[in-house]
Amino acid sequence: MRQALFPLAVTVLLLTASGAGAAERLMTEPVTPRPEIAAGHSRVPYGDARRPGTNFSVLIPHGWTTHALPPRAEGTEGLAVLAAWSAPDGDVRLEVAVQRMRRELAPADWMVEWLKADDWQVLDARRLPGAAGAQGDVLAERAGRVHRLRSYKSGDLMFLADASVSRDGFAAAEETLFIATEGFRLEGLIGGPYAEPMREAAWDGPIPAWLLVPAAWKMAADDRLPRAAGRQFTATDAGGRAVGLIYVGTLAPEAAADHAALAAAVAETLRTRQDLTFDTPTLDRASAPGATAEVQTGSTTAVNPAGVPVRVEMTIVREPRGWVVFALAGTRPDPDPYLIDAANRRVFEIVRGSFGGG
Structure with a gap:
């Protein structure tokens, strides 16, 4: 692909959020030094030959449990959870889900509509530049749990990294949620960055x-x-x-x-x-x-x-x-x-x- 002739100045754009307080702002940098984070986490790969293009990896704290997921029924639409991990106490959890797209959409725009449809309370949000369109990075609450959500795309596959904790546990787990979603990595593009020809x-x-x-x-x-x-x-x-x-x-x-x-x-x-x-x-x-x-x-x-x-x-x-x-x-x-x-x-x-x- 040719290089763009007229690069624009990069800006970080905010999605609509509902008046977040200081404690409900998106963490954008961890408090713990990065070398200490690396020492306390493992990069865990995921791959499934039945689902070409879904390979990814995540940063998981040492001691977390990997959960076995039931097979998804054939023909089911919407997001499918591929993998899940949780802390020893079971309260902090990370899930990675995927959905096949029929049209080319930026991950952030897809996330906006998904949040509306599922009636989330958005506490804070931002758009981040991405090779396959702007990524959505959202702090939201639903059913008594606080979620750090981030959307990524590879070809026609939309990925959602969802790290969550109970409302009472958010202050202690905020950095863990940030690392879990920021640490998501796609392991190669299948069919290029676009969802349609x-x-x-x-x-x-x-x-x-x-x-x-x-x-x-x-x-x-x-x-x-x-x-x-x-x-x-x-x-x-x-x-x-x-x-x-x-x-x-x-x-x-x-x-x-x-x-x-x-x-x-x-x-x-x-x-x-x-x-x-x-x-x-x-x-x-x-x-x-x-x-x-x-x-x-x-x-x-x-x-x-x-x-x-x-x-x-x-x-x-x-x-x-x-x-x-x-x-x-x-x-x-x-x-x-x-x-x-x-x-x-x-x-x-x-x-x-x-x-x-x-």
Whole structure:
């Protein structure tokens, strides 16, 4: 895979949490020195020839018990617990579960919807960068137990590391929960980092373009910006209705005065061609200081004629050879049982992250 042409400054984004107190914040570094942690833990591998791609390892404190799990019934949907360990007193526990995904989603976005569906109380949460999409790292409570939860992905397999303890035991076990979920390691990717087939898209222009997009998204030439070499990528639902649109275009240096002018032009085409109502988003710099390419991003919520909210995101890049424009218009149904919004955002991330100008 080619290296991304326009790396963005890395940010850690918070998920929605319900007003956590000081004692209910995510631990982000252990109190115990790392060498002492290594001396008191063993890296325990898991592998099952019946489940290709599920190999992983975890850091387990010395003296913990490994639990035998009953076989899972064939055809069962949802998360399947692969392995479990517990402390000698039985109160602190680690489980690792897996679920097969049909579409490409960031682990953090999958976790948000899973937490909603299972009625968890989220105490604190964050998004962390990951090779297969942002990982979710969550402190949550349910049924009298506090859980440290972290989501990972390998190909079409979503993993959940779940370390938990009774509410009364949380203060003493907080570091143990952190180490248990942070210490999870995937042992090799099966079929690459994506849950669905990808294809390459390439075209000539002021900046020759190359990127990855899911094979299910339709591509067509797009002339929405004058003097631009552009392509439109569209996703549809089972009824053939468009639920996601991504525009990528390259322009010569003289084609626009600044980032804001290009944002205004793209916004106008979305309002007229997609019949959306919204104000042009304000752009903020996303590139690292001193970078050759200046990247600015912005987002807002539009409304379509049916009154359905539509996510609008833009990333506009100015580099020595000219401009590159990325724009997303994706429906945001509420409720969203098919995770349309999460899938659109992940594809937009892949398109931007894979873009290369050859």
